[in-house]
Amino acid sequence: MRVLGLFLSLAAALKPLKYSSLESYSDFCSEISTFEAEYDHFSTRNTQKIEIRVITDDRFYQAGGPVLFYTGNEGDVQLFCENTGFMRKAGKELNAKLVFMEHRYYGKSIPDDKNLYLSAEQALADYAEYLVHLKSSGVTGPVIAMGGSYGGMLAAYFRIKYPNLVAGAIAGSAPVKFLPGLFDCRGFYRVTTRTFTNTPSGHFCSDNIRKSWETIKLIGAHMVGKRTLSEVFRTCDPITDVEPLLDFLEDVWGTLAMMDYPYPTNFVGDVPGWPVNVACSHLDHDINQEELLEPLRDAASVYYNYTGDLACLDLGDEGGDLGYNNWYFQTCTEFVFPFCSDGKEDMFRVHTYDFPSYSTNCQQTFGTTPREHWAEMFFSVETMKTIGGIIFSNGLLDPWSSGGVLTQEEAGPRNYIFILSKGAHHLDLRADNPADPEEVTLARTEYISIMKNWIAESISKTASSSISDSSKKLLFSSKKVHGA
Secondary structure, eight states, rough: OOOOOOSSOOOOOOSSSOOOHHHHGGGGGGOOEEEEESOOOOOOOOOOOOEEEEEEEOOOOOOOEEEEEEESSBBHHHHHHHHHHHHHHHHHHTOEEEEEEEOTSSTTTTTTTSSSSSSHHHHHHHHHHHHHHHTTSSSOOOOOEEEEHHHHHHHHHHHHHOOOTEEEEEEETOOTTSSSSTOOOTHHHHHHHHHHTSTTTHHHHHHHHHHHHHHHHHTTTTTHHHHHHHHHHHHSOOOSSSSSHHHHHHHHHHHHHTOOOOOOOBBBBBBBBHHHHHHHHHSSSOGGGGGGOOOHHHHHHHOTTTTTTTSOTTTTTTSSSOOOHHHHHTTTTTTOOOOOOOOSSSSSSSSSHHHHHHHHHHHHSSSSOOOHHHHHHTTHHHHHHOOEEEEEEEETTSSGGGSSSOSSHOOOTTTTEEEEEEEOOTTTGSSHHHHOHHHHHHHHHHHHHHHHHHHHHHHHHHHHHHHHHHHHHHHHHHHHHOOO
């Protein structure tokens, strides 16, 4: 099994990928500038600079108001700006300045093609340097970090690494525990299976997917069968090996569970509302092996060709706005994500988590040796519990919730948890929609209330600190006068 990307494990096997936001960005996400940051924040010898793209929106901002800061993901910052409408809702109520900052080496903020200084630590330092610059150039209030998926992880990391700059953080669908030894590696595939089973089609859907793997391997064992698979799935090139098709289908099911929103979206291609229900409607009864291929294709095409515009399926193309290769590089250096499955309590093929093999793959691909426990050590969940000021939200339809903070005990008393039973991948950070489950609407209201408290507490601490400093200066001055 290949290394899976954090936001999307699907290796962009679509041609072309349909990101509507690439065709026309809204006014909210069109005000782009660049910020000059250190190329290497942790060296005193490298004085080179890099340019990072930043989107700002001041339409709700009032002088002294807070800053809502989106910690950029593994992709084009405009794509995430378009799909994080909650920030605009919160910004309007809080009179806040909105900032979306692109992650170095993603989107158009790419200083070199060798990933020389690509890491979460360097990206966080970019964000910190920008905020210091922002504070020095104008009157702004407390900063609330926000992000979803990897961006949610970064928001939590930003809070614990730079608490002097960040008053609080919303970590939406952030799998901060999706690390070796911190969670059950079977979780991703089990949650995906649960999402497919808990549809109107029931267990028939997941059962048919479970038996599809052997069906495809059996049919693809000879050239005539490979030709049949090529024709049924309408691949751009003839299938000569079934493994890419099997990998693709595994990724499609996981991605559909992540994107199981209650209304149509075009975040990563055009899909209908509740796409898992729609996909499972093609697999809603016991289907024998001879008849399984076409229903399986129709179910998968809900993700990759729901509009019917795709001429053929390209199993070898990796493209789009999500930075797959660079993200794979990060999973081969600092973020090791363990996946495994047994094919019994989940609907997938059997996979084991084997770090030596994982490491060998990284060495062969990038020439890097991943540090298996670095993220756990450097971005400890225990530190998050100690520092506090973080909202952890997870949707139970989302496979990544298996590596999220799901209980108050895990979060600690100084953080907040929100569990959304009908939530997919950071649905709560999207814009309001009439089809939103009530729990999501209520959660957004609570987030704003919590942010108001964080802002008030930060302002109070700043005022107290200023009074304390003034008192110390006055005391020191009086001592000098007295001793004169």
